[in-house]
Amino acid sequence: xxxxxxxxxxxxxxxxxxxxxxxxxxxxxxxxxxxxxxxxxxxxxxxxxxxxxxxxxxxxxxxxxxxxxxxxxxxxxxxxxxxxxxxxxxxxxxxxxxxxxxxxxxxx
Amino acid sequence: xxxxxxxxxxxxxxxxxxxxxxxxxxxxxxxxxxxxxxxxxxxxxxxxxxxxxxxxxxxxxxxxxxxxxxxxxxxxxxxxxxxxxxxxxxxxxxxxxxxxxxxxxxxxxxxxxxxxxx
Numbered sequence: 679x680x681x682x683x684x685x686x687x688x689x690x691x692x693x694x695x696x697x698x699x700x701x702x703x704x705x706x707x708x709x710x711x712x713x714x715x716x717x718x719x720x721x722x723x724x725x726x727x728x729x730x731x732x733x734x735x736x737x738x739x740x741x742x743x744x745x746x747x748x749x750x751x752x753x754x755x756x757x758x759x760x761x762x763x764x765x766x767x768x769x770x771x772x773x774x775x776x777x778x779x780x781x782x783x784x785x786x
Numbered sequence: 787x788x789x790x791x792x793x794x795x796x797x798x799x800x801x802x803x804x805x806x807x808x809x810x811x812x813x814x815x816x817x818x819x820x821x822x823x824x825x826x827x828x829x830x831x832x833x834x835x836x837x838x839x840x841x842x843x844x845x846x847x848x849x850x851x852x853x854x855x856x857x858x859x860x861x862x863x864x865x866x867x868x869x870x871x872x873x874x875x876x877x878x879x880x881x882x883x884x885x886x887x888x889x890x891x892x893x894x895x896x897x898x899x900x901x902x903x904x
Contacts, residue, residue: 711887722880722894723831734892766831768891774846775889777831 680705680769684778690786699781701767706747711771714743714752717780718763726765727752743746757783787812787885789895797875797902803868807881807895814858816837819884822855822866823891824877832877836888837864844888860895 681704684777685709691697701712709730715723727743730750740755754761767778793805793810807820814820821836837855845853849868856866868875878897885892 704868711889713890722897723891724894725892728890728892754826768831770887770889773844773889774848775833775891777833780832 679774680707680772680776682767682769682776682778684767684781685783687779688782690782690784693757693759694734695757697752697757697761697783699752699765699783701745701750701752701778703748703750703769706754707750707769709746709750710718711769712739712743712745712750713743713768713770714741714764715766715768715777717762717766723766736775787893789881789883789893791854791879791881791895791898793898793900795897795899795901797871797900798904799902800870800871803871803875803902805866805879805881805898805900806863807865808863809883810862812883814857814864818886819888819890820822821882821884821888821891822862823881823882823894824879825897826877827830828874829877833889834866834868834879836884838888842888873902876900876902893899 683702714727717723731743764780788810792830819836823835852869880897881895882891883893884890
């Protein structure tokens with residue numbers, strides 16, 4: 679099983695700032711099978727990025743994904759008020775699919 | 787794709803948890819995969835399994851002995867069955883459209899809370 683470890687646990691930033699979220703895999707992951715989901719309080723997660731860098735439908739271009747092997751990054755170039763949420767990385771190459779424990783982006 | 791979970795919110799220990807997911811706006815026979823993911827404070831997000839329209843299934847090995855996912859193409863819905871539940875199965879259960887990757891999660895239902903308690 680691929681274990682995904684996200685850091686930091688919480689990121690305290692102000693609107694307009696840049697957010698950099700990290701996801702480390704316990705073994706190498708095919709970059710075509712790494713996704714990022716956003717979850718706001720009381721809502722279901724929503725797919726933002728798949729295949730490491732591909733934006734899903736309606737994902738704003740301030741969100742970008744990068745990485746390879748065991749290190750992956752989600753970057754939010756300029757935080758908007760609606761971006762404060764929890765973000766999960768998700769590996770879906772081999773069974774079982776796994777998720778990181780999440781990074782909370784909160785308003786500073 | 788719109789997904790809506792339904793089923794009992796309370797299940798007794800040792801009994802069977804049964805949930806359905808109705809798919810709207812899209813045909814379940816499209817060739818995509820459809821899955822279940824659950825979320826709890828203890829385990830976070832946990833992938834349960836998935837199925838396609840022809841019945842090909844993938845299950846999380848940790849749950850494989852207790853889980854079954856089925857599909858009804860005539861009514862455009864798929865279902866989850868989890869046997870011998872314990873308190874550890876208490877969670878928010880989401881149905882998802884997995885897309886072309888059986889382990890993926892492209893669209894999520896709103897989720898339904900299932901509590902295991904006597």
